[in-house]
Amino acid sequence: MRIFDPHIHMTSRTTDDYERMAAAGVRAVVEPAFWLGQPRTSVDSFVDYFDSLIGWEPFRAGQFGIRHHATVALNPKEANDPRCRPVLDLLPRYLDKDGVVAVGEIGYDAMTPAEDAALAGQLALAVAHDLPALVHTPHRDKARGVERTLAVVTESGIPPGRVLVDHLNEVTVELVRDTGCWLGFSIYPETKMSPPRMVELLKRYGTERMLVNSAADWGRSDPLLTRATGEAMLLAGFDADEVDRVLWRNPVEFYSQSGRLDLTDLEDSSATFAGNSILRGGA
Numbered sequence: 001m002r003i004f005d006p007h008i009h010m011t012s013r014t015t016d017d018y019e020r021m022a023a024a025g026v027r028a029v030v031e032p033a034f035w036l037g038q039p040r041t042s043v044d045s046f047v048d049y050f051d052s053l054i055g056w057e058p059f060r061a062g063q064f065g066i067r068h069h070a071t072v073a074l075n076p077k078e079a080n081d082p083r084c085r086p087v088l089d090l091l092p093r094y095l096d097k098d099g100v101v102a103v104g105e106i107g108y109d110a111m112t113p114a115e116d117a118a119l120a121g122q123l124a125l126a127v128a129h130d131l132p133a134l135v136h137t138p139h140r141d142k143a144r145g146v147e148r149t150l151a152v153v154t155e156s157g158i159p160p161g162r163v164l165v166d167h168l169n170e171v172t173v174e175l176v177r178d179t180g181c182w183l184g185f186s187i188y189p190e191t192k193m194s195p196p197r198m199v200e201l202l203k204r205y206g207t208e209r210m211l212v213n214s215a216a217d218w219g220r221s222d223p224l225l226t227r228a229t230g231e232a233m234l235l236a237g238f239d240a241d242e243v244d245r246v247l248w249r250n251p252v253e254f255y256s257q258s259g260r261l262d263l264t265d266l267e268d269s270s271a272t273f274a275g276n277s278i279l280r281g282g283a
């Protein structure tokens, strides 16, 4: 099983996680810029953070055979902080970097006017830089948040096929399904979606434009829940090709729209020689 985690905050994770992810089949990740759990007090701290997302973290991932790309943005929560908003002027510099494959994560947290402005402004940046956009949806008042998100997306003029609407669930999937946007689901140990609930949604809505991520960060989360979802799919009767579509080809197709996704020379340990895989061993 080859896995592309399209939303994971590796900065908050340990080398043990990288090791376990590689062993579970994770070959590529996208790390969106987000908040750190406590407020940043100046724009300079974003500079160091963005630099690590396109420098140190891809190097660290590479040590474990995992390809790392990033998305860069002012996150929804800190869009409300006047100390952080000037970071919007810095973004164009980062949106030109090779390892940056989308604008994100942008979207709503508490649905304030400041968040409105940051979302619209950053969708305009995505259009101007010809990049896709990764859009976070709020954890509270989810349906209204998704409706408002979609309205701003439509207004921005970005083609829906270049937008990934993330953190969806049984309630909000319906709102996004027919818009042409891509649908992201974060599989969490306790909150958000679980592997069995995700499988039910895939049965009901199919695998087209559906993405599964762990959204693992500094909170209670689990970077192996992508793999667990793939296994739950197989148990439920999906075939290996359908699992590959959700866990690999869909995220590849979405982020390839940046023109910057580089998956060359990734060791393909799912390869077989005369029907034999080195992973299985001789036993």
Ligand SMILES: [Zn+2]
Pocket (backbone or CB within 6 Å): 007, 009, 032, 034, 105, 215
């Ligand atoms: Zn996130």
